[in-house]
Amino acid sequence: xSRKPGKDENARRLAEAAGASMYARxxxxxxxxxxxxxxRPGFARMRMTVRDDMVNGHDTCHGGLxxxxxxxxxxxxxxSHNRNAVAQxxxxxxxxxxxxxxxxxxxxxxxxxxxxxxxYDTKVENQRGELVALFRGASRVIPGDVARNVRAGKAKKPS
Amino acid sequence: xSRKPGKDENARRLAEAAGASMYARxxxxxxxxxxxxxxRPGFARMRMTVRDDMVNGHDTCHGGLxxxxxxxxxxxxxxSHNRNAVAQxxxxxxxxxxxxxxxxxxxxxxxxxxxxxxxYDTKVENQRGELVALFRGASRVIPGDVARNVRAGKAKKPS
Amino acid sequence: xSRKPGKDENARRLAEAAGASMYARxxxxxxxxxxxxxxRPGFARMRMTVRDDMVNGHDTCHGGLxxxxxxxxxxxxxxSHNRNAVAQxxxxxxxxxxxxxxxxxxxxxxxxxxxxxxxYDTKVENQRGELVALFRGASRVIPGDVARNVRAGKAKKPS
Amino acid sequence: xSRKPGKDENARRLAEAAGASMYARxxxxxxxxxxxxxxRPGFARMRMTVRDDMVNGHDTCHGGLxxxxxxxxxxxxxxSHNRNAVAQxxxxxxxxxxxxxxxxxxxxxxxxxxxxxxxYDTKVENQRGELVALFRGASRVIPGDVARNVRAGKAKKPS
Numbered sequence: 001x002s003r004k005p006g007k008d009e010n011a012r013r014l015a016e017a018a019g020a021s022m023y024a025r026x027x028x029x030x031x032x033x034x035x036x037x038x039x040r041p042g043f044a045r046m047r048m049t050v051r052d053d054m055v056n057g058h059d060t061c062h063g064g065l066x067x068x069x070x071x072x073x074x075x076x077x078x079x080s081h082n083r084n085a086v087a088q089x090x091x092x093x094x095x096x097x098x099x100x101x102x103x104x105x106x107x108x109x110x111x112x113x114x115x116x117x118x119x120y121d122t123k124v125e126n127q128r129g130e131l132v133a134l135f136r137g138a139s140r141v142i143p144g145d146v147a148r149n150v151r152a153g154k155a156k157k158p159s
Numbered sequence: 160x161s162r163k164p165g166k167d168e169n170a171r172r173l174a175e176a177a178g179a180s181m182y183a184r185x186x187x188x189x190x191x192x193x194x195x196x197x198x199r200p201g202f203a204r205m206r207m208t209v210r211d212d213m214v215n216g217h218d219t220c221h222g223g224l225x226x227x228x229x230x231x232x233x234x235x236x237x238x239s240h241n242r243n244a245v246a247q248x249x250x251x252x253x254x255x256x257x258x259x260x261x262x263x264x265x266x267x268x269x270x271x272x273x274x275x276x277x278x279y280d281t282k283v284e285n286q287r288g289e290l291v292a293l294f295r296g297a298s299r300v301i302p303g304d305v306a307r308n309v310r311a312g313k314a315k316k317p318s
Numbered sequence: 319x320s321r322k323p324g325k326d327e328n329a330r331r332l333a334e335a336a337g338a339s340m341y342a343r344x345x346x347x348x349x350x351x352x353x354x355x356x357x358r359p360g361f362a363r364m365r366m367t368v369r370d371d372m373v374n375g376h377d378t379c380h381g382g383l384x385x386x387x388x389x390x391x392x393x394x395x396x397x398s399h400n401r402n403a404v405a406q407x408x409x410x411x412x413x414x415x416x417x418x419x420x421x422x423x424x425x426x427x428x429x430x431x432x433x434x435x436x437x438y439d440t441k442v443e444n445q446r447g448e449l450v451a452l453f454r455g456a457s458r459v460i461p462g463d464v465a466r467n468v469r470a471g472k473a474k475k476p477s
Numbered sequence: 478x479s480r481k482p483g484k485d486e487n488a489r490r491l492a493e494a495a496g497a498s499m500y501a502r503x504x505x506x507x508x509x510x511x512x513x514x515x516x517r518p519g520f521a522r523m524r525m526t527v528r529d530d531m532v533n534g535h536d537t538c539h540g541g542l543x544x545x546x547x548x549x550x551x552x553x554x555x556x557s558h559n560r561n562a563v564a565q566x567x568x569x570x571x572x573x574x575x576x577x578x579x580x581x582x583x584x585x586x587x588x589x590x591x592x593x594x595x596x597y598d599t600k601v602e603n604q605r606g607e608l609v610a611l612f613r614g615a616s617r618v619i620p621g622d623v624a625r626n627v628r629a630g631k632a633k634k635p636s
Contacts, residue, residue: 022216028224031212053190056234057181057305063234063246064227065187071223075215087222088594089566089615091250091409093437093456095430112413112449117565119411119452121439131430134437136454138411138566146216247435248407248456250568252596252615254589271572271608276406278570278611280598290589293596295613297407297570340534346542349530371508374552375499375623381564382548383505386541393533393540405540409568464534 011041014147015080019044021147022079029072032065036076042110042120044076049103060097066104067092070122070135073108077120078139079146085118090137096130103127108137116141170200173306174239178203180306181238188231191224195235201269201279203235208262219256225263226251229281229294232267236279237298238305244277249296255289262286267296275300329359332465333398337362339465340397347390350383354394360428360438362394367421378415384422385410388440388453391426395438396457397464403436403457410453421445426455434459488518491624492557496521498624499556506549509542513553519587519597521553526580537574543581544569547599547612550585554597555616556623562595567614573607580604585614593618 019039023029029036029046032054037045048069056062071090078085098104108122122135178198182188188195188205191213196204207228215221230249237244257263267281281294337357341347347354347364350372355363366387374380389408396403416422426440440453496516500506506513506523509531514522525546533539548567555562575581585599599612 024216025218026214026216026221027212028215028221032223053186055184055186056188056231057183057185057238058243058245059184062185062187062227062231063249064191064223064230067226067230067249068221068223071226072215072221075222079216084217086217086256087253089250089252089411090222090226091248091454091568093248093407093430093454094246095432095435095437097245111452112411114413114449117413119413131432134429134454136409136411136452248570250409250613252566252589252613254591254594254596270611271570273572273608276572278572290591293588293613295568295570295611342534343536344532344534344539345530346533346539350541371504373503374505374549375501375503375556376561376563377502380503380505380545380549381552381567382509382541382545385544385548385567386539389541389544390533390539397534402535404535404574405571407568407570408540408544409566411566412564415563 014082015039015041018079018082018146019076022076032068034069034072039076039080041080042077042113043108044073044080045105045107046073046076047103047105050098050100052100055100060099063094066094066098066124066133067135069104069106070124070133071137073106073122074120074135074137077108077110078118078137082146083141084144084146085139085141088138088140090135092133092135094133096132098126098132104132173241174198174200177238177241177305178235181235191227193228193231198235198239200239201236201272202267203232203239204264204266205232205235206262206264209257209259211259214259219258222253225253225257225283225292226294228263228265229283229292230296232265232281233279233294233296236267236269237277237296241305242300243303243305244298244300247297247299249294251292251294253292255291257285257291263291332400333357333359336397336400336464337394340394350386352387352390357394357398359398360395360431361426362391362398363423363425364391364394365421365423368416368418370418373418378417381412384412384416384442384451385453387422387424388442388451389455391424391440392438392453392455395426395428396436396455400464401459402462402464403459406456406458408453408455410451412451413449416444416450422450491559492516492518495556495559495623496553499553509545511546511549516553516557518557519554519590520585521550521557522582522584523550523553524580524582527575527577529577532577537576540571543571543575543601543610544612546581546583547601547610548614550583550599551597551612551614554585554587555595555614559623560618561621561623562616562618565615565617567612569610569612571610573609575603575609581609
């Protein structure tokens with residue numbers, strides 16, 4: 001409402017720069033085939049397909065990898081303000097298993113950001129829109145920017 | 160004290176059979192290079208080395224993979240009674256980051272097993288014995304055995 | 319959309335009957351001065367004022383009582399379908415302290431109900447609408463109804 | 478081993494001074510009838526009897542009050558180093574209900590204290606030594622001492 005369009009636009013640009021910068025270095029997300037679908041201030045959406053090498057001894061997607069997807073979306077959401085933020089505490093509730101070949105989408109959304117402490121909720125759903133897991137992460141901002149040479153309102157152009 | 164040695168021995172054998180059976184099918188643990196070091200009734204110890212493809216955008220081990228290691232130890236501990244058990248809710252607190260090349264060991268120990276509901280704590284430490292993460296998982300027993308053809312006291316011999 | 323108005327109406331009546339029945343027996347909520355403001359299927363809103371005898375050694379509202387308020391809202395939300403449900407696991411993140419004399423409102427909303435397992439989120443805010451705490455509770459349905467003599471569509475009239 | 482007895486003795490004295498100072502101001506703990514049985518560096522033991530006005534709509538001890546007891550033990554353990562510490566995130570798993578008239582004992586023990594971040598586990602048991610709940614709390618040290626005029630090695634004598 002009262003926010004200036006210019007400010008929102010800058011915040012969005014920062015979030016995208018931070019997300020792109022993180023993803024380029026995020027070898028774990030890449031190795032797990034996690035795609036960054038969208039990142040906005042306080043929000044991120046990621047996608048992962050359950051590969052043959054992602055199933056556990058019960059022949060369903062390893063809970064650790066469902067968590068990894070949810071945690072990745074959380075990480076991009078809490079770093080989207082371009083201030084380095086790290087996870088402190090996370091909880092996950094597994095609602096239903098995910099099967100081999102299924103495509104999971106995780107959406108993380110900011111619930112609270114008070115000084116350096118943030119809380120983010122991630123929902124993980126399968127391709128039928130069914131809930132697979134509910135994740136909540138608490139983050140803490142630490143010194144440093146995520147993407148260098150990017151400031152609100154004037155991203156440095158590559159030379 | 161009052162337990163018969165034979166009963167303990169059977170329980171240990173069952174735990175080892177359940178662990179071996181799960182691990183053979185656990186493609187995710189294998190793909191992450193997680194080794195099963197020990198499994199006993201209500202207990203499991205696993206090891207994972209932080210590979211180059213396991214670091215996140217902050218160049219430290221992806222929290223999702225620290226969780227995956229802790230969660231795997233939890234899974235083997237809660238399935239060690241050879242009754243199928245699944246994770247319901249897990250929490251993790253990240254104490255310090257893990258670096259590329261470091262070797263992490265996770266030990267999961269049963270805190271409570273009341274009917275079908277169990278609680279297990281996992282500690283993750285690096286090779287210097289420093290605490291990396293504290294994990295707590297709640298499990299629920301579901302129908303079925305982990306390892307087939309194994310019963311307390313008389314594992315069926317392969318024909 | 320596709321739900322019949324009659325079904326919704328019955329569900330709402332059941333929720334109100336369950337809430338009233340629980341509250342009449344809920345001596346702890348009464349003793350803490352917790353008021354039941356609203357209950358609907360999968361939802362409850364409660365209010366508590368921070369009394370002089372509710373502050374801790376830091377002279378702010380004892381975290382355990384903020385939890386008690388959030389947990390109470392959760393309990394009424396997860397029992398609102400008139401099937402007995404109990405809390406299994408709860409997590410709370412404290413965002414900012416509450417002061418003596420402040421009035422807190424907790425709203426619990428169903429995030430998932432899959433068979434007998436439910437997940438509910440409660441937000442606790444102060445009278446200025448500022449976030450005080452975020453709570454998440456996992457419930458399990460157990461045998462029995464909350465309010466006796468109430469069935470969908472035909473509440474038994476008192477004779 | 479390598480700690481000097483004098484240092485341990487000072488730490489213990491500080492813990493007791495911090496505990497006594499907190500308890501004197503902790504009107505919530507007093508109102509709930511919570512007794513401080515013991516406090517040592519990183520440790521506290523508290524006791525609460527389930528009163529008639531502590532039961533919920535299922536006629537068992539309100540989960541919020543079991544949490545309040547566990548959280549209180551956590552608070553005294555994490556403030557036992559005489560540096561002000563506050564709760565950030567807590568989780569609780571309810572193992573079995575507590576009945577009216579039962580006496581619950583909560584023991585909180587430090588699992589990790591890294592800089593300003595601590596993790597503490599609390600076990601709540603009934604008078605038969607049966608597990609009622611498992612609690613884990615994460616704390617953060619904030620500026621200020623708990624007990625004034627007390628320093629390691631030289632508590633100021635009242636004039």
